Amino acid sequence: MKQADSLMPVLDVFDKMESEVRSYCRSFKTVFTKASNAWLWDRSGNGYIDFFAGAGALNYGHNNPRIRTKLIDYLLQDGVTHSLDMATEAKESFLLRFHDIILKPRGLEYKVMFPGPTGTNAVESALKIARKVTGRTNVICFTNAFHGMSLGSLAATGNSFKRKGAGVALGGTTFLPYDKYFGPLIDTTVMLERLLQDPGSGIDHPAAIMLETLQGEGGLNEASAKWLRQVEAICREHAILLIVDDVQMGCGRTGTFFSFEEAGIRPDIVCLSKSIGGYGLPMALTLIKPEHDVWNPGEHNGTFRGNNLGFVAATEALEFWRTTELERAVTAKSHTITRFLHRMAAAYPKAIAEVRGKGLIQGLVFRDASQASALSKAAFERGVILETSGPRDEVAKLMPPLTIEEDVLAKGLERIEAALQSLLGVGERTTPGKASV
Known part of the structure; x- marks a missing residue:
């Protein structure tokens, strides 16, 4: 690695002019200039293997050439860029392809709502439609959940640090334990069902139960298929809508397009964002079973819900x-x-x-939470970008693009192993190690 960046104040402009709320640039202290698939380069020419993939927004890698060609062609033809929710050919093409490639083969029937450009827009709209459909206000969510940073989605987020940033009381939600929260031998759906059956439980009958099948920001906690099916059964028994937040785990991150496919459940509402935009472009979907699509025209809207570049990229993706x-x-x-x-x-x-973890989102849970961040730093020094997650940032998370080449993946893992050896010491190993994977 070149050392030029360490000899100059590379982040001086950002330190002086950008808000203190910035976070990732504090961990990855360089200025990036270009990227291709699983590689990023800074302005000193240093190359970094990306095991972060835009927090899951770059499942198809940086600057995917197939998608880039479609975007360039569309722009050169003066294609509509911004359209609110007006009908455009770009949106029409996306809807048809989404139906033909994703929904129809899986036997799924959803109306597609474009709520705005981000995952939290999808979650907010899901909460609103569930409350409108049922006439109830409470939403059950789970320990260590993360659903977004706007007030409604933040109220369904478990992380205390993020919740404190709201500045107001967060309500309308009830938190219950996620699968294996008390260990693998305790089925937390028993508690869920008992509380819903008991008129003395103090829990208002909910409009919806919202969950992630695998909690990315919450520490890579994975729900079993049995647990998910039991939650769905409880929802059906008690006339509660089931919302699956697939913002980070959807679009193939866990292996299948939707993360809930292997469990065989059929959510009433599904939230998608991040990699649905195909190219890292802002785009979000709220998928709603047709019988629940009771919106009045304009009852939920947003200026950037018609991002046609997102439609073009998503269609090709x-x-x-x-x-x-x-x-x-x-x-x-x-x-x-x-x-x-x-x-x-x-x-x-x-x-x-x-x-x-599961699929291409897996990680190591450290007994000393600080060592996860230390590994992230040591890996970055060796040319790998990886982040942490969990309530104490105790998980070092590997999340490369789905399209990462095998040799690049192997090289990244070798660098992480070298970082671990540097951090923990070769002498602490209990078994002989080798650099190969």
């Missing part, structure tokens, strides 16, 4: 799902990561408590 090729590639690469992480956990049992 859906082509990755016309066959099973990408899904099979994700499965193979996820096995590579799983084997690597378990080898690291076995090598450093005093430091690493467990391996969590």
Whole structure:
């Protein structure tokens, strides 16, 4: 790695002019200039393997050439860029392809709502329509959930640090324990069902239950298929809508397009954003079962719900799902990561408590939470970008683009292993290690 950046105040402009709320640039102290698939380069020419992928917004990598060509062609043809919710060819093409490639083959029937450009827009609209449909206000959500940073979605978010930033009381939600919150032997749906059945529980009958099938920001906690099916059954029994927040886990992050496919559940409402935009472009969807689509025209709107560049990029990105090729590639690469992480956990049992995650979002849980951030720093020094998650930032999270090349993935894992050796010391290993994956 070149050292030029360390010899100058590379972030001086950002330190002086940008709000103190900035976060990622404090961890990754350089100025990036270009990117391609799983690589980022800074202005000194240093290359970094991206195991962060825009927090899940870049499942198809940086500057995917297939998608980029479609965007350039659209712009050069003076295609409509901004349209509110007016009808455009770009939106029409996206809706048709989404139906043909994603919904129809899975036997799913949803109306597609464009709530605005971000995941929290999708969540806010989901909460509103659930309350409108049922006439009830309470929403049950779960420990360590993360659903967004606007007030409604923040009220459904468990992280105390993020909740404190609201500045006002957050209400309308009830938190219950997520799957395995008390350990693998306790089925928390028993508590959920008992509280809903008991008129003395103090829980207002909810409009909806909202969940992530795998809690990304909450620490890579994965719900079992059995738990998800039981939650769905409880929803049906008690006339409660089921909302799945698939903002980060959707679009193939866990292996299948929707993260809930393997469980076989049929949510009433699904929230998508991040990689649905295909190219890192702002875009979000709220999928609503037709019988629940009771909006009045304009009852929920937003200036940027008609991002036609997002439609164009998303339409081309859906082509990755016309066959099973990408899904099979994700499965193979996820096995590579799983084997690597378990080898690291076995090598450093005093430091690493467990391996969590699924697909191309997996990580190491550190007994000393500070070591996850230390690993992120050590990895960055070796040319890998990875972030942390969990209520104490105790999980070092690997989240590369789904399209990462096998050799680049292997190189990134080798660098992470070197970072772990530097951080924890080769002498602490309990089993011999090697750089290969």
